[in-house]
Amino acid sequence: MSNKCVTTSVLMKMKQDGQTITMLTAYDFTFASLLDEAGVDVLLVGDSLGMVVQGHDTTIPVTLHEMIYHGRCVVRAAKRAMVVVDLPFPHGQLGVRQTLRVAARVMKETGCTAIKLEGGAEQAETIHALVAAGIPVIAHVGLRPQSVHALGGYRVQRDGQRIAADALAAESSGAFCVLMECVPADIAADITRQLKIPTIGIGAGPHCDGQVLVTHDLLGLTVGRVPKFVRQFADLADAVRQSVSRYNESVRDGTFPDERESFQ
Ligand code: KIV
Numbered sequence: 383m384s385n386k387c388v389t390t391s392v393l394m395k396m397k398q399d400g401q402t403i404t405m406l407t408a409y410d411f412t413f414a415s416l417l418d419e420a421g422v423d424v425l426l427v428g429d430s431l432g433m434v435v436q437g438h439d440t441t442i443p444v445t446l447h448e449m450i451y452h453g454r455c456v457v458r459a460a461k462r463a464m465v466v467v468d469l470p471f472p473h474g475q476l477g478v479r480q481t482l483r484v485a486a487r488v489m490k491e492t493g494c495t496a497i498k499l500e501g502g503a504e505q506a507e508t509i510h511a512l513v514a515a516g517i518p519v520i521a522h523v524g525l526r527p528q529s530v531h532a533l534g535g536y537r538v539q540r541d542g543q544r545i546a547a548d549a550l551a552a553e554s555s556g557a558f559c560v561l562m563e564c565v566p567a568d569i570a571a572d573i574t575r576q577l578k579i580p581t582i583g584i585g586a587g588p589h590c591d592g593q594v595l596v597t598h599d600l601l602g603l604t605v606g607r608v609p610k611f612v613r614q615f616a617d618l619a620d621a622v623r624q625s626v627s628r629y630n631e632s633v634r635d636g637t638f639p640d641e642r643e644s645f646q
Contacts, residue, residue, distance in 0.1 A: 390559075394579065403580055405425075405593070405594035408426070430527070431444060431449075440531075442528060446473055464496065466496045469498070481511075498521075501526060509552060520557060521549070521561070550576065565587075602616050
């Protein structure tokens with residue numbers, strides 16, 4: 383990818399040209415700056431921040447105010463990447479008028495380019511209204527974490543017909559991208575072939591038009607269980623533990639701060 387800013391049409395062109403899209407979660411200015419510099423195409427201010435940043439078991443407790451706060455931190459950092467903000471539970475599920483009001487507020491107050499909402503076929507009318515109002519939408523299908531209790535847990539979604547119907551409905555309602563979570567690779571590949579808009583997968587195999595992970599997972603910073611579909615590209619948790627132990631020792635044995643680190 384060149385240096386120009388990533389827009390919805392850039393992502394569409396990437397699909398047409400067979401260029402794979404990279405998306406990662408970002409919740410704060412520092413990480414967002416690093417990911418943007420490293421050339422990630424899309425920064426997702428995911429409501430996974432409820433688990434990663436806040437320590438909840440699900441994404442359900444995350445508030446609209448919190449999403450807007452984190453969205454603003456990330457938007458300030460992004461120079462090239464597109465920033466997408468999740469609509470938190472239940473704001474994406476409250477019908478056309480309410481969802482439109484909230485999505486417009488998220489865009490206005492964060493400065494993000496697009497929003498993501500969970501659901502496909504049942505969200506068709508809402509997606510259509512958002513797009514008509516100038517709000518680019520990513521539809522999140524397959525495992526929808528905000529419906530974890532209704533789905534009976536975080537498990538692979540195997541109803542290919544339903545997932546395809548959701549993805550196709552999202553596309554025909556005007557969504558510019560479909561995110562598929564925990565979907566068998568062959569189903570995701572089939573849907574990716576059927577859609578003109580790009581698909582981004584998480585636990586959806588290698589044949590999507592792009593991939594997304596929770597940044598803390600890929601960097602080895604996760605506290606607790608790491609899902610099967612994650613590859614850890616670093617062990618930053620260990621680097622943090624070791625650096626902090628060295629800091630503790632240096633403070634306790636009086637070798638930090640030294641003369642160079644002090645004002646005379
Ligand atoms: O909330 C989030 O971070 C997400 C990703 C896991 C895709 O939806």
